[in-house]
Amino acid sequence: MSRYTSDEGIVLKTSEFGEIDRIVTLFTRKRGKFQAIAKGARKVGNRFGASLDFFSFSEFLFYTASGMPLIVQGKIQKLFRGLLRTPLQWMAGEYLLCVLDRVFPFERREEELLDEVLVLWEMFLRHEEAILPLLVRFRLDVARALGVFPELRECVRCRRKVTGTPCFFSIASGGVVCDSCGREAQRLFPLALRELEVLQALVDTPVGYGVKLPQGDRKAFEILDVLVAQYLSYQGERKIPDFSSFLGRELSW
Numbered sequence: 086m087s088r089y090t091s092d093e094g095i096v097l098k099t100s101e102f103g104e105i106d107r108i109v110t111l112f113t114r115k116r117g118k119f120q121a122i123a124k125g126a127r128k129v130g131n132r133f134g135a136s137l138d139f140f141s142f143s144e145f146l147f148y149t150a151s152g153m154p155l156i157v158q159g160k161i162q163k164l165f166r167g168l169l170r171t172p173l174q175w176m177a178g179e180y181l182l183c184v185l186d187r188v189f190p191f192e193r194r195e196e197e198l199l200d201e202v203l204v205l206w207e208m209f210l211r212h213e214e215a216i217l218p219l220l221v222r223f224r225l226d227v228a229r230a231l232g233v234f235p236e237l238r239e240c241v242r243c244r245r246k247v248t249g250t251p252c253f254f255s256i257a258s259g260g261v262v263c264d265s266c267g268r269e270a271q272r273l274f275p276l277a278l279r280e281l282e283v284l285q286a287l288v289d290t291p292v293g294y295g296v297k298l299p300q301g302d303r304k305a306f307e308i309l310d311v312l313v314a315q316y317l318s319y320q321g322e323r324k325i326p327d328f329s330s331f332l333g334r335e336l337s338w
């Protein structure tokens with residue numbers, strides 16, 4: 086078997102390694118999330134160009150002997166540099182990387198999520214107003230890929246349909262809890278009727294049609310932002326910030 090392989094994907098994170106190298110966490114089509122070494126990547130005018138930058142979709146050539154693969158070459162296929170235009174677009178674009186970096190397991194191939202990131206970056210550029218709904222939806226899709234998509238229609242305790250009424254969400258049981266079951270339980274996340282409706286509508290909408298996502302209800306999305314962040318943190322066993330807190334921190338590069 087050749088020690089050279091090619092694959093396409095995005096960079097989730099990079100960190101300094103040795104004097105002039107980088108360790109790069111990638112998310113690729115064939116292999117999912119894994120780490121590779123980019124030798125000389127911190128030298129000015131290095132051979133990787135912008136292929137190791139955030140918001141690049143690139144084709145990489147790897148060499149694997151023992152240990153971590155080496156990135157031999159990176160060729161940009163698509164660059165979403167427009168995301169750097171406004172802080173909101175930039176941070177939204179980066180937030181997708183943060184979620185995958187923190188809660189997605191290594192070595193698990195998930196092409197649909199990779200494609201979804203590319204679609205979302207494109208949509209952030211065109212529909213800044215849809216960013217918050219799209220970020221809620223993205224985390225639900227990550228939960229789906231992890232096999233922990235929450236139950237949003239039936240009470241996870243009594244199995245009765247939950248529609249048209251305020252209810253609760255149980256992070257530990259992974260779904261909605263009806264009003265009557267919720268009264269006795271503890272540590273539940275309360276959901277107003279509008280928040281429940283928005284959540285149910287979000288998962289029914291194909292992601293490529295983001296502009297048609299339920300909108301105009303900023304408050305509901307801010308609450309759902311917190312809910313899905315807590316849910317994924319619990320399920321992924323690693324804390325991710327909600328997007329509002331993420332926006333508030335300092336830019337990372």
Ligand SMILES: [Zn+2]
Pocket residue numbers: 240241242243244245262263264265266267
């Ligand atoms: Zn119930």
